[in-house]
Amino acid sequence: xxxxxxxxxxxxxxxxxxxxxxxxxxxxxxxxxxxxxxxxxxxxxxxxxxxxxxxxxxxxxxxxxxxxxxxxxxxxxxxxxxxxxxxxxxxxxxxxxxxxxxxxxxxxxxxxxxxxxxxxxxxxxxxxxxxxxxxxxxxxxxxxxxxxxxxxxxxxxxxxxxxxxxxxxxxxxxxxxxxxxxxxxxxxxxxxxxxxxxxxxxxxxxxxxxxxxxxxxxxxxxxxxxxxxxxxxxxxxxxxxxxxxxxxxxxxxxxxx
Amino acid sequence: xxxxxxxxxxxxxxxxxxxxxxxxxxxxxxxxxxxxxxxxxxxxxxxxxxxxxxxxxxxxxxxxxxxxxxxxxxxxxxxxxxxxxxxxxxxxxxxxxxxxxxxxxxxxxxxxxxxxxxxxxxxxxxxxxxxxxxxxxxxxxxxxxxxxxxxxxxxxxxxxxxxxxxxxxxxxxxxxxxxxxxxxxxxxxxxxxxxxxxxxxxxxxxxxxxxxxxxxxxxxxxxxxxxxxxxxxxxxxxxxxxxxxxxxxxxxxxxxxxxxxxxxxxxxxxxxx
Numbered sequence: 347x348x349x350x351x352x353x354x355x356x357x358x359x360x361x362x363x364x365x366x367x368x369x370x371x372x373x374x375x376x377x378x379x380x381x382x383x384x385x386x387x388x389x390x391x392x393x394x395x396x397x398x399x400x401x402x403x404x405x406x407x408x409x410x411x412x413x414x415x416x417x418x419x420x421x422x423x424x425x426x427x428x429x430x431x432x433x434x435x436x437x438x439x440x441x442x443x444x445x446x447x448x449x450x451x452x453x454x455x456x457x458x459x460x461x462x463x464x465x466x467x468x469x470x471x472x473x474x475x476x477x478x479x480x481x482x483x484x485x486x487x488x489x490x491x492x493x494x495x496x497x498x499x500x501x502x503x504x505x506x507x508x509x510x511x512x513x514x515x516x517x518x519x520x521x522x523x524x525x526x527x528x529x530x531x532x533x534x535x536x537x538x539x540x541x542x543x544x545x546x547x548x549x550x551x552x553x554x555x556x557x558x559x560x561x562x563x564x565x566x567x568x569x570x571x572x573x574x575x576x577x578x579x580x581x582x583x584x585x586x587x588x589x590x591x592x593x594x595x596x597x598x599x600x601x602x603x
Numbered sequence: 604x605x606x607x608x609x610x611x612x613x614x615x616x617x618x619x620x621x622x623x624x625x626x627x628x629x630x631x632x633x634x635x636x637x638x639x640x641x642x643x644x645x646x647x648x649x650x651x652x653x654x655x656x657x658x659x660x661x662x663x664x665x666x667x668x669x670x671x672x673x674x675x676x677x678x679x680x681x682x683x684x685x686x687x688x689x690x691x692x693x694x695x696x697x698x699x700x701x702x703x704x705x706x707x708x709x710x711x712x713x714x715x716x717x718x719x720x721x722x723x724x725x726x727x728x729x730x731x732x733x734x735x736x737x738x739x740x741x742x743x744x745x746x747x748x749x750x751x752x753x754x755x756x757x758x759x760x761x762x763x764x765x766x767x768x769x770x771x772x773x774x775x776x777x778x779x780x781x782x783x784x785x786x787x788x789x790x791x792x793x794x795x796x797x798x799x800x801x802x803x804x805x806x807x808x809x810x811x812x813x814x815x816x817x818x819x820x821x822x823x824x825x826x827x828x829x830x831x832x833x834x835x836x837x838x839x840x841x842x843x844x845x846x847x848x849x850x851x852x853x854x855x856x857x858x859x860x861x862x863x864x865x866x867x868x869x870x871x872x873x874x875x876x
Binding site: 486487489490492493494495496497498499500503507508511512515590593594597 | 702706707713715757772
């Protein structure tokens, strides 16, 4: 069997526009999902740590509900079921064209598909993040908590200045992993007709049957996006280590004088 | 009488639990974990400025004794008085005020792992005591100088030896200008060659006005620096004496056995009678 690859069928004309639009849509929904997941995680952590038994119960239900059901089912639920429970006026307002809805790259965010996708990805990912960060907080040596208490720290000050900085650092790699998962899982939103990268590659396949080329290009774009995100999220870690090195070197030079 | 040197800057009128002298008194203090008694009706008085060494076998309750004073553990019965005021019902700000004045030095140092030596000292100064960053930094550098670690100010705890970490921890405690410092086996986790540097710092604190209560296995420290030694076993104070008397003529048979084991381990009786 002879395989003939025709990259021009994917990288020029209408297919190229679809690929670009799909890629930018994936980028934007990833950004929105990460922001939403992070905000929700902060709220859930606050609820768990300061909300008493009720707060802990709410978070426990949230975590088990969203971690133990398939994301695709959650997407379908939000888009096909929950969306229709919203007030009609609001749904009509979303369906109208708005100038504020246009993001750079001509991606429209104020649409039922984008909102449902970002919402589902954010809620799903927050359920994982809250457990990762909790584990990072638990890994802080108990002795440091006693030391802070013995110095007269209040619970809040102890959390802010001793637990949180170290807990976040402990949890950082797993958290980055969850952010990357969110990016990859956004491909499931193709199931609700959201025109992100996977949706567009499939569209090329049905348009000119260049399935191999289309999925290859799509995969490479996911890979590139993942690599760029890894770089961005790891930069603060490298930067911090380099700064500690520089501070030490500089202060030692000063002290030698 | 030396306490006056330290009280001026900390005894502000808004404090819920000011500590000015540094006396500690236990009255009939008990501590149980479940049904297991750790301390049994302890009576003990510590004078302001006194250096008290607490000795005893492991599991005797000596660490618990000092952890009760700043409520890292809570009493099960009886009452502890600091500066003559009862402490067992303190909560919230009053408890935090008590703790600010009562330094605690841990066996495992417990430095904040994400902060360098300097920031370990300044953190509580800026976040608990409300000092400005540059004031706190000045205080911290002076204290690091005092414990001989000025050149390690920007090192992380993981880049310091055990002895250096413990000296930073002592400097961190001193920064709050405490009237009482509690030491929980401060040299037990150290390599033998770094014990000396920590003991020397501790010696420099003795008889400078602060009350020091030191749980220790360092018999030389207890003998040369303490004003008084108490011996605890089975949750009871079995002996209290001046160091010279305790080490040369211990009265209680269990104190005698303990000293023989600690001072002369190769020739101690191998079995309890």
